[in-house]
Amino acid sequence: TTTMFARSTAARTLARRAFSSSARAERKVAVLGAGGGIGQPLSLLLKTDPMVTSLSLYDIRGAPGVAADISHVNTKASCKGYEQADIGSALKGAEVVVIPAGVPRKPGMTRDDLFNTNASIVRDLAKACAEHCPKAMICIISNPVNSTVPIFAEVFKKAGVFDPKRLFGVTTLDVVRSSTFLSEIQGTDPKDTRVTVIGGHSGVTIVPLLSQTEVAKGVSGQAYKDLVKRIQFGGDEVVQAKAGTGSATLSMGYAGAIFVNSLIRGMNGEKNVVEPTFVKSPLYESEGVEYFSSNVELGANGVEKIHPVGQLSSEEQELLNACLPDLKKNIAKGVEFATSS
Numbered sequence: 001t002t003t004m005f006a007r008s009t010a011a012r013t014l015a016r017r018a019f020s021s022s023a024r025a026e027r028k029v030a031v032l033g034a035g036g037g038i039g040q041p042l043s044l045l046l047k048t049d050p051m052v053t054s055l056s057l058y059d060i061r062g063a064p065g066v067a068a069d070i071s072h073v074n075t076k077a078s079c080k081g082y083e084q085a086d087i088g089s090a091l092k093g094a095e096v097v098v099i100p101a102g103v104p105r106k107p108g109m110t111r112d113d114l115f116n117t118n119a120s121i122v123r124d125l126a127k128a129c130a131e132h133c134p135k136a137m138i139c140i141i142s143n144p145v146n147s148t149v150p151i152f153a154e155v156f157k158k159a160g161v162f163d164p165k166r167l168f169g170v171t172t173l174d175v176v177r178s179s180t181f182l183s184e185i186q187g188t189d190p191k192d193t194r195v196t197v198i199g200g201h202s203g204v205t206i207v208p209l210l211s212q213t214e215v216a217k218g219v220s221g222q223a224y225k226d227l228v229k230r231i232q233f234g235g236d237e238v239v240q241a242k243a244g245t246g247s248a249t250l251s252m253g254y255a256g257a258i259f260v261n262s263l264i265r266g267m268n269g270e271k272n273v274v275e276p277t278f279v280k281s282p283l284y285e286s287e288g289v290e291y292f293s294s295n296v297e298l299g300a301n302g303v304e305k306i307h308p309v310g311q312l313s314s315e316e317q318e319l320l321n322a323c324l325p326d327l328k329k330n331i332a333k334g335v336e337f338a339t340s341s
C-alpha cells in the first residue's frame with residue numbers, strides 16, 4: 001500500500017527506499033480524536049502505512065472500539081485505544097501526534113464559528129502534549145486551523161517547550177481538492193496534477209497558485225474564477241451534501257494520511273519531501289502574519305526549509321492581498337484566547 005500515498009513513479013521509488021531503510025526507525029503515531037468522523041478513516045489509513053510502527057488512538061469516547069477493530073488489519077503497526085483518563089499513556093513516546101478532535105461544521109457555518117468549542121479542546125490537548133510528548137511533531141486538523149495552530153503554539157510557549165519546526169497545520173485537503181478539481185476540468189490524471197496552495201485554511205485565506213502548475217495553463221476568465229472559488233469553498237459542498245451530519249471526513253482522513261506519510265519520510269531521512277503546510281513562517285511576518293502556509297521541506301527535525309511563494313500572477317497577488325488581513329485576524333484571535341485563558 002506504499003503506492004497509495006505516492007503520487008509519481010519517482011515518489012513511489014523513493015517511498016520504497018524509505019520503507020526499506022526505515023525498518024530500524026520506530027514511528028509511534030498518536031491520533032487525538034480517533035473515534036470521530038476523520039479520526040476513524042485516518043487511523044485506518046495510518047495502520048496501512050508501512051512506516052508507522054505503532055498507533056495510539058485516543059478520544060473522549062469510542063477509541064478502544066476503533067482500535068480493536070483496526071488492530072485486526074494485518075499490517076505490522078501495533079494499535080491500541082485509550083480513554084479519557086489515559087491521555088498520558090496514549091501520548092507517551094509518541095513521535096507524531098495528529099489532532100482531529102473537535103466539532104465539525106453544519107450548513108451555514110464558517111470554520112470560525114467553531115472557535116468557541118474547539119479552541120478549548122485544542123488548548124487542553126496542547127497542555128497534555130506539552131507534559132507527555134513535548135518533542136513530538138504535532139499535526140493540527142481541528143478547525144479553525146488558522147487559529148488552533150497559534151493556540152497550540154502559545155500553550156507550548158507557556159510551558160517552555162515550543163519548537164516552531166515541529167508544529168504543522170494540516171492544509172493538505174486544499175491541495176488534494178485543487179488536484180481533483182483541476183484534473184476534472186483539464187481531463188488529466190490527478191496524480192500528475194499538483195497544485196501549491198498557500199495562505200491559510202478557510203475561505204479567502206486559501207490561495208491556490210495555479211499559475212505555477214503547467215496543467216492549469218489555459219484555464220482563464222470565468223473558468224479560472226470558478227475553479228479558485230471551488231478550491232476555497234469546496235468544503236461547503238461536503239457540508240451541504242451531508243446536510244447537518246458533518247463536514248469532510250473521508251477525504252480529510254486521506255489527506256491527513258498523505259501528510260503524515262510525507263512527514264515521516266522526511267523524519268526518516270528522505271530528501272526533497274515537500275508539502276504545503278501552515279507553520280510559523282517568516283514570509284509575511286513583516287506584515288504581522290506570524291503563521292503562513294507555503295511549500296515546506298520536511299526533514300529529520302520537522303520543518304527543514306520554508307520555500308518562498310515564488311512568482312505570482314496578478315490574480316494570485318489579489319487573492320493574497322485578500323488573504324493576509326483575514327489570516328492576521330484569525331491568528332490574533334487564537335493568540336489572544338490562549339494568552340488570556
Ligand code: NAI
Binds near residue numbers: 061103118144201249
Ligand atoms: P467528529 O465530531 O466526527 O469527531 C471529532 C471527535 O473528537 C469525536 O470523536 C469527539 O469525541 C472527539 N473529541 C472531542 N473533544 C475531544 C477531546 N478533548 N479529546 C479528544 N477527542 C475529543 O468531527 P470530524 O468530522 O472528525 O472533524 C473534526 C475536526 O476536524 C473539526 O474541527 C473539523 O472542522 C476539522 N476538519 C478539518 C479539516 C482540515 O482540512 N484541516 C477538514 C475537515 C474537518
